[in-house]
Structure formats: structure tokens, C-alpha cells
Amino acid sequence: xxxxxxxxxxxxxxxxxxxxxxxxxxxxxxxxxxxxxxxxxxxxxxxxxxxxxxxxxxxxxxxxxxxxxxxxxxxxxxxxxxxxxxxxxxxxxxxxxxxxxxxxxxxxxxxxxxxxxxxxxxxxxxxxxxxxxxxxxxxxxxxxxxxxxxxxxxxxxxxxxxxxxxxxxxxxxxxxxxxxxxxxxxxxxxxxxxxxxxxxxxxxxxxxxxxxxxxxxxxxxxxxxxxxxxxxxxxxxxxxxxxxxxxxxxxxxxxxxxxxxxxxxxxxxxxxxxxxxxxxxxxxxxxxxxxxxxxxxxxxxxxxxxxxxxxxxxxxxxxxxxxxxxxxxxxxxxxxxxxxxxxxxxxxxxxxxxxxxxxxxxxxxxxxxxxxxxxxxxxxxxxxxxxxxxxxxxxxxxxxxxxxxxxxxxxxxxxxxxxxxxxxxxxxxxxxxxxxxxxxxxxxxxxxxxxxxxxxxxxxxxxxxxxxxxxxxxxxxxxxxxxxxxxxxxxxxxxxxxxx
Amino acid sequence: xxxxxxxxxxxxxxxxxxxxxxxxxxxxxxxxxxxxxxxxxxxxxxxxxxxxxxxxxxxxxxxxxxxxxxxxxxxxxxxxxxxxxxxxxxxxxxxxxxxxxxxxxxxxxxxxxxxxxxxxxxxxxxxxxxxxxxxxxxxxxxxxxxxxxxxxxxxxxxxxxxxxxxxxxxxx
Numbered sequence: 001x002x003x004x005x006x007x008x009x010x011x012x013x014x015x016x017x018x019x020x021x022x023x024x025x026x027x028x029x030x031x032x033x034x035x036x037x038x039x040x041x042x043x044x045x046x047x048x049x050x051x052x053x054x055x056x057x058x059x060x061x062x063x064x065x066x067x068x069x070x071x072x073x074x075x076x077x078x079x080x081x082x083x084x085x086x087x088x089x090x091x092x093x094x095x096x097x098x099x100x101x102x103x104x105x106x107x108x109x110x111x112x113x114x115x116x117x118x119x120x121x122x123x124x125x126x127x128x129x130x131x132x133x134x135x136x137x138x139x140x141x142x143x144x145x146x147x148x149x150x151x152x153x154x155x156x157x158x159x160x161x162x163x164x165x166x167x168x169x170x171x172x173x174x175x176x177x178x179x180x181x182x183x184x185x186x187x188x189x190x191x192x193x194x195x196x197x198x199x200x201x202x203x204x205x206x207x208x209x210x211x212x213x214x215x216x217x218x219x220x221x222x223x224x225x226x227x228x229x230x231x232x233x234x235x236x237x238x239x240x241x242x243x244x245x246x247x248x249x250x251x252x253x254x255x256x257x258x259x260x261x262x263x264x265x266x267x268x269x270x271x272x273x274x275x276x277x278x279x280x281x282x283x284x285x286x287x288x289x290x291x292x293x294x295x296x297x298x299x300x301x302x303x304x305x306x307x308x309x310x311x312x313x314x315x316x317x318x319x320x321x322x323x324x325x326x327x328x329x330x331x332x333x334x335x336x337x338x339x340x341x342x343x344x345x346x347x348x349x350x351x352x353x354x355x356x357x358x359x360x361x362x363x364x365x366x367x368x369x370x371x372x373x374x375x376x377x378x379x380x381x382x383x384x385x386x387x388x389x390x391x392x393x394x395x396x397x398x399x400x401x402x403x404x405x406x407x408x409x410x411x412x413x414x415x416x417x418x419x420x421x422x423x424x425x426x427x428x429x430x431x432x433x434x435x436x437x438x439x440x441x442x443x444x445x446x447x448x449x450x451x452x453x454x455x456x457x458x459x460x461x462x463x464x465x466x467x468x469x470x471x472x473x474x475x476x477x478x479x480x481x482x483x484x485x486x487x488x489x490x491x492x493x494x495x496x497x498x499x500x
Numbered sequence: 501x502x503x504x505x506x507x508x509x510x511x512x513x514x515x516x517x518x519x520x521x522x523x524x525x526x527x528x529x530x531x532x533x534x535x536x537x538x539x540x541x542x543x544x545x546x547x548x549x550x551x552x553x554x555x556x557x558x559x560x561x562x563x564x565x566x567x568x569x570x571x572x573x574x575x576x577x578x579x580x581x582x583x584x585x586x587x588x589x590x591x592x593x594x595x596x597x598x599x600x601x602x603x604x605x606x607x608x609x610x611x612x613x614x615x616x617x618x619x620x621x622x623x624x625x626x627x628x629x630x631x632x633x634x635x636x637x638x639x640x641x642x643x644x645x646x647x648x649x650x651x652x653x654x655x656x657x658x659x660x661x662x663x664x665x666x667x668x669x670x671x672x
Binding site: 177 | 550611
């Protein structure tokens, strides 16, 4: 079946007012969350994930992907108006956007950010639709050793790249794996680290862990911001509208930046921030007006926004085909997939599951269209969101975390788990230890271990025999080792450079 | 900033390298215990294991890996610690974070006895003041509106019964 046919089937399968309404609601919510300084798309998806627990997969993903796309774009609003990126991926946008705002061209900058985000998002969706079935077909040849090393690859790469401190990233991954051991062993039901507690036999589920790691930990950290006297100067949404001629002038720039975003997004452990800066730097080098960069050029906004939204679809490629999330937000989406009973891998692209997956792809396109529509209509309104006082916002976020965790399982045990992990997450964030590897390791831990044990049992307990005659597994393992070495060398060089 | 926030303006400032070393030491001790005694004591061997592959195999490997990584963390922290103190990064732990955490603990322990509406109202009220709010009417408005809206949303849209606690007579 061709990609177009898949997409048409996806659209027909996902078509329905409820699905579209959830996608629209998610997109609006995402833009608001992205526009609020301190709240990221990852936090937004984490907080609202429990609400999707009782929904069908299509509306549930329409809602979550809407938050993801909207959140990625929404970050640019605060970046342009108050020089504070709402999300890390909007940091590059702030360089040019705020300068433009100071010159009274905020409206033009915001509109360019919106259109570039849309272009990036759509190109990313197209890459997802075309590439993922091919990768899934290739992955169907994989067995236990390949899946084991793939899981290991995903965890170690995210751990080593996400932090800027490889050791701490890997320790965070070990913490996540340790959490995944708690409960009844999935192969022979042996009790592991339950300490005689019946409640702990159920193990550590995804929802309390991700809410604690990405929302509660952040809330505890941001509580301290009250002592920092920061006077934010909010620029007004004024000036001329972006002309069609100006938009078209940078079409090539936007396509190249989107493709950069797609490529980076498909590599695990990267994310929107890296994509935006890479696209921005590339645009600067390729530009005929290099001297204008940093002083408020619309070209820079087009590049960084197309780059960071170019990640949104592409990051789902390794997630859906191989079960390896590209960044923190897709690690959360992996949890959402598991909750819905959708196990990532080639199986998702066959039979009944394929309809659901292509339906989700279709909704991702719809979310980008909604982002363009709502962004255009509600721009002045979303700009006002940056003004919401913290004393209103923080109690609501805290309440959403707590009620969401409880509602997902209706057990106090889950809330207690959330409390413990939230305390750990606070210390992790304080010590610059990334939380994404911990969540990823918790989610992937069970399957990685299962593949290892099954693979070992099949080869009479020999690790060497398990990998002999498996060139793909050996290649992935070699890539993992090489990337870890590169990461370590880069870090040592960075430390020495800082010392000098 | 309100009086509560001012009263909680206490913090501990520590050298980042020192914290890294202490944390590294803690992780090392914990994982060493888990890799040796902990694995045999808290992880069952299970039945039907073949070729030495058991529920203890993978956890033990990870505990050992964490031990090695924590030693690396201590070494790195020590190297930083020996450098000049002026260039050293610091880590600050504020009392307000503990207060927010205790607010969450309060919610968890009052959810069943008091019920969601009351427990959530209390938690949001405390959080409002901890976030620097100053006006009572605003605090009550936010807490009441959110509690009522979320209660209705979970009950009608998601069909989830949240605990009613002391309000069982009214809400049932």
C-alpha cells in the first residue's frame, strides 16, 4: 500500500467531530502552555496525559499531538515578546524575534514564526508518513538481540546527549531502570524490590513517574523563582503584518530548515532546541545578509521556527517504528502509546493497528492546520497569556498533577510514588541531572530486559552466541559504543576548554 | 511577595562539586548494597530459570554499572573540588520548595479522609500563598472554580468518581 493511500485511509479513519475537536482543543492548550514561560510542551503533555487514559487512541493522540505541536509553536510567542523562550526550542527565535519586537515589528515576527512553524510541521508530517513504513518494514527483520541493543542504544544516547554531562545522564538512566525492576517480574512473576508490599507488586507505572519527573519536579524548582527579581518588559503586538512577498522570499530557507529539523528529529537524543540552532546557524552561513543576524532579521525566525517544528513529526519515526523516542516529549508519548495498548514496532504498521497509526498521522497534519488557524486568529489573545500571574498558574498546575495521577488509577499508592519521584526529580534538576533518560529507562526497561533474557535463554546463556550471526545488532551496538566514546571525548574537551 | 514567602526565604548554599561527591557516595553505597546483599534479599530467584538467566541477572548488571558511574562522578567532583573556590558553581536549596512538597504530601494524606473537593481546595489555597499571592478573594475564587470545574469534568466527561470524604452527605 502506498503512502498516499495510507494517508487517505488515515484521514477517513480519523474523520469525526470528536477527534477533530480534541485535536483543536489540544492545539489551543498547547499554544497557551508554550506561551507560558516555564511550561514546556513536555510538561503540558505530561500534565494532560492522565485525562486521555479513558479515551480511544485516535482522540487521545489528537489531543496530545495538538499540545505537542501547539506547545512547540507557542514557545516562540514569549521568545519574541519578552525575550524568554516559552520552550527550549524557541531559544534561537528569541535572538531575532525580541530584536524585531523592540523595533516595533512584533506582529511581523510572530506571523513569520507561525507560518514557518506550519511549514516545518507539515514537511515533518510528510517525512513521517513516507519514512516510517519503510523503517518499520526493515525493523520487521529484527529479533531479540536487535531489540535489546536498540533499547540500550536509545537509553544511552538520550542519557549521554541530553545532559551535557554523560555520567549524570547515565546515572539517571540507571535510576529509571531500577524503577522498572520494582514489582512482579514479567517473565516468571518473581517479586523484585517490593519489600513485602502488596501495592508495590504492581510496579512503578508510567503516569506518576512522568508527572513527577516533568511537572512536579519543575514546579518545586520554579517555586524558588519568586526570590529572583526579574523585571520582564513585554513588547506590544504591533507593527505591520507580514506580506505574502516577504513570506515567499524565504520559502527555500524554510524548506531547508524544515529538512534539517526532520533529520535531527529522527536522531534519538536530540530534539527541537538542537534543530532550531542548527537551522539558524545554517541560515546565517548561507545568507546574503549575514550582518543582519542578531539584529532582528525575519530570516532567522523563519529558519529557527521551521527547524524546531520540523522535529515534531520526524521525532515520531524512531518512536513508532523502533520504540526509541527522539526527545523528552516523545518519551512521554511512548508512555501514552503503551497506556493505549499500542506497542511501538513494525506490528503497528500492520492490520488494524495500521489504521490507527495512519489515523494519528492524519490528525498530526490536522493539528498543524489548527495551529495555523488558531495562531492567526488568536494571536493577540495568546500574547496576553504571557501575562498570567504565577500565583494563579502554579496552584492549577499542581492540582492538575495530583488529580491526574490519582484519576489514572484511582489508587493512593500512585500518588505516593509521585511524591517520592518528585522529590528525586527536584534533586536531579538541582544537580543538572537530566530527567528524560530516567523516564525513558523506566518505560523501556521491562522490554529491554525481556529481550535480553529471551535472547540469552535461546542461546543457552551465552552473550557471544546471542550476537553471533546478527550483523544489524552488532552494528547498532558498535554505533552505541562509538557515540558514547564521542560524547565522552567531547565532554572532556569541553571541560578542559572551560578550565583554560 | 507576601509574608509567608518572606518567612520562607531561607536557603542552603553548597558547592556543586561537594554535592556531586556526596550524591556519588550515596549512589555508590546504595548500588553496592543492591548489587551484593540487596539482589539476593529483595529480588526473588523465581522458578524455571535456565542457563543462569534469572530475574536477578539484569538488575545486578545495572547496579554494578551504577556503582562504576558513581565512582566516576565522585572522581569528577573531587577534581572540581580541588580547583579554586571562586570559580566553583554552587547549588542552592530553598525552604520554599520543601513547603511546596509538604503541600503535596498534605493533599495525598487528606484526599481520602477529607475528599477531593476539600483536599484540593486546601492544597490550592496553600500553593496560592506559596506562589506569592496576596488577595484572599482571588485565592478562594481560583481554588473554588478549579475544584468545581475539575470535579464536574471528571464526574461527567470521564465518569471518574473522585473521593468525596466528609462531603459524602452532600455530594452523593
